[in-house]
Amino acid sequence: MARRTKIIATIGPASQDDATLRGMIHAGMDVARIGLAHGTLDEQVDKFRLVRAIAADLGRHVGIIIDLPGPKIRSAPFIEGGAELVEDSQVSLGVDGSTSSQDIINVDYPDLLDDVQLGDTLSFGDGNVVVIVEGHEGDRLKTRVLHGGKLEGSPGLHVPSDRLRLASPTDQDLLLLDTFVELGTDMVAVSFVRSAHDIRRLGVEPAPRGPLVIAKIETKAAVENLEGIIEASGAVMVARGDLGTEADIEELPHLQKLIIQECIALGRPAITATQMLESMVSAPTPTRAEASDIANAVFDGTSAVMLSGETAIGRDPINAVRTMATITARADEKFSYEAWAERIQALRRRSKSAAKYLRVTDALTMAAARTATETDAEAIICLSRSGFTVRSVARFRPTVPLFGMTFDDRTANQLSLSWGTRPLIFNEQPTPAATAKEAVDTAARVGAVRSGDTVVVVSGSSAETHATDTLRVLRVP
Template sequence: MRRNRKVKILATLGPASSEEAMIRQLHEAGADLFRINMSHASHDVMRSLIQKIRSVEEQCGRPIGILADLQGPKLRVGKFKDTTVELKAGQTFTLDSNDAPGDATRVYLPHPEILEAVKAGDRLLIDDGKLHLKAETCDGKSIVTTVVSGTKISDRKGVSLPDTILETGVLTDKDRADLDAVLATNEVDWVALSFIQRPEDLVEVRRIAGGRVGLMSKIEKPQAVERIEEIIELSDALMVARGDLGVEMPLEAVPGIQKQLIRACRRTGKPVVVATQMLESMISAPVPTRAEVSDVATAVFEGADAIMLSAESASGSYPVEAVSTMASIARTIEREPHYPGIIYAQRAQPEATGADAISLAARQIAETLDLKAIVCYTSSGTTGMRASRERPEVPVIALSPVIQTARRLSVAWGLHCVVAKEPTDLDDMVNRACRIVVEEEFGAPGDRIIISAGVPLGTPGATNMLRIAYIGADGQSGV
């Protein structure tokens, strides 16, 4: 199943897409990997979805990536005597440690870490920013605030803290239990971490994961944006989580931050996913708005590795149509005359390593000689990521003997992943590459390709060889 596009599509599974037949339809419509939202999925549901995805993978013969998205800390106020209270701008309102039901003057905040961390002048945003409070005095047990804007507050509404750094880590007890369940399956390829604030938040997760999954940091807090270079260094991938980011930062700042994050990831060769409300209207309508089409197009033009569907595919009325629409937009944009120039202008300089120089040379040779494909042998996935970082105009086929590597690479821009045995010698390496190019319909006898690999064969991280090969009449290397 060849995709005629470079950007990947990540589709969230949920009530509208939990059956195997629907998962297969989504995959055939264009979904390259699937997201399981642990905020809503029990461990049994997660295991059932994984089994169904792997069944579809076997039927379709393509490696499919799976992302488990951890819920992260959910900060909420307590309950009120009358469920909802009306507030006025300028009035005083207190959040405290008293667990009695709230009223128009105060409410219980069951998070001592917030009571201890908030300082005078910090903002507290309630209910996705609908209520804006400003802290006036804080004593560790209560926060006296002034209502800046908003008219009401009700039971269990969420609290966002754009100015406050919490000393507690991002993993809650629920997240630790979910992470243990995810790792126990040995079938999940990526874990997304919610509400990252600082690079230190990744340390515990990386220790627990032990390299068994890739770590994708969701950027949804201003504190994370401020330390983005350090966070990228410790992450395996990034997600631009525009929902909560748009609550904690001015909405008009989000597009610029999106560009900043995509370009930072492209410089370092780390995959980046753009998420949230990309085709929001397709939850209930069979076609998107013009603005949504432009939003998806912007992410594609920027060179994002993947674009994500949330409720559109998880609980909407048109999940298959949403995936098909997103794939169609991506294909159309990538054929635009201006697209190669925009991608080229943002291309990062290679690092001063042999492997990076090989990847750069492979792209330049392939584009100069108009070769049909770049074929890279990759055991750990590093060579595949380097090839993706170059954003070549020609297709890239990543061959790996490790199915977990092929699945993890399914998020990377432009990579067509194939599980293939380790070649026995150089001739076998070239013949196998030529044969797979023909089988996967990227080339035909008479075409030329370029192959990157490491010698000695099978040595991880030793990419040090390029070979231009001619596909012979029998589909193998010719002379």
């Protein structure tokens, strides 16, 4: 069985050259992530164009996610190679300096002194250094180090999200988004989402006319408003870094399962992210715990797994992708498809959509997956303009190959995120029957199916219904 779980890799200094990107695609990268929190706009645009050019040269649909910075608080750069904060030592936090040092850390959020309270715990980076607020010293906060460690560069400062008046997306996010919408980005990830309103504030056209919107769940407010956020989004990311600093660490595995489960119930792809192969930033092989973490995310039902520092700044980005591909492929083989069928039935009953056309699509795509099993079909061929029908089929985890057939390049790139889906472009025909035949013929021409194969074809028959309402069982001529 071919790998079904998709791999997202972050592009950074270690992976932004032609040879490395080609190697990562060959190793299994399905989607490239470009984070806008670091580097200049020109540098990020260059990465975007390079990924596009290489994918076109290789004839591959490689999706691109633009990850907006969001309202992240960052420290001013540390001087003299960084600072080693020692447990129980004192450090001041300020807002009016251009650099940080061992004794004073300046940040880029002018309302910090007003928003935090005595006794608040604040953390740097992914929570490796933690301080507690003990008072004010003029225009600075007086803090004590609870957990020490090394700080260098410009690490982020995490403040409990219910304390901050920062909104997401920020004005800067919207300006950056405009640039990449003009470039034709496939997907955009929104940081520090708190409610569905934050998603709507983007103001982009629905996919595929606009980018597929990915909501990053990394605050307590997002967990509390989870269902509304998922319904307003095209996909969801379990952003375990910042979420792990907001929630108690022992709650994080349960939150991961909850978020993935809600995505499945509502038919949205789920991405599991952060520190999945963290040791491979510097080591050639992963830890046993990392391998288990990845496999368990697959068993939870994640659509995709994401590499961050492993490919952005790691010693061997290609090896990191190859390792991720090997682990996920083996987990896909051991995935319990029969148990999944029972689980998805329960989730569907719990989250019936009020919209009739969605109920029709839901029922028909479930029938497509079941029909493929009962007829011993070799493949499911799913026709879709927006990708919605393909994503709906994918959540039922069919055991046969799933081909997402579309007329639109952006939709094909967006489908690179969907579990088990191979995107293919084909030409629309005058009638539904002729279109279905052309889709099957196209799949045969590229070697996806062979003459004599039984295939299940699922599509919408008219624009008026707004629903997936046609299922055919065909034999490849």
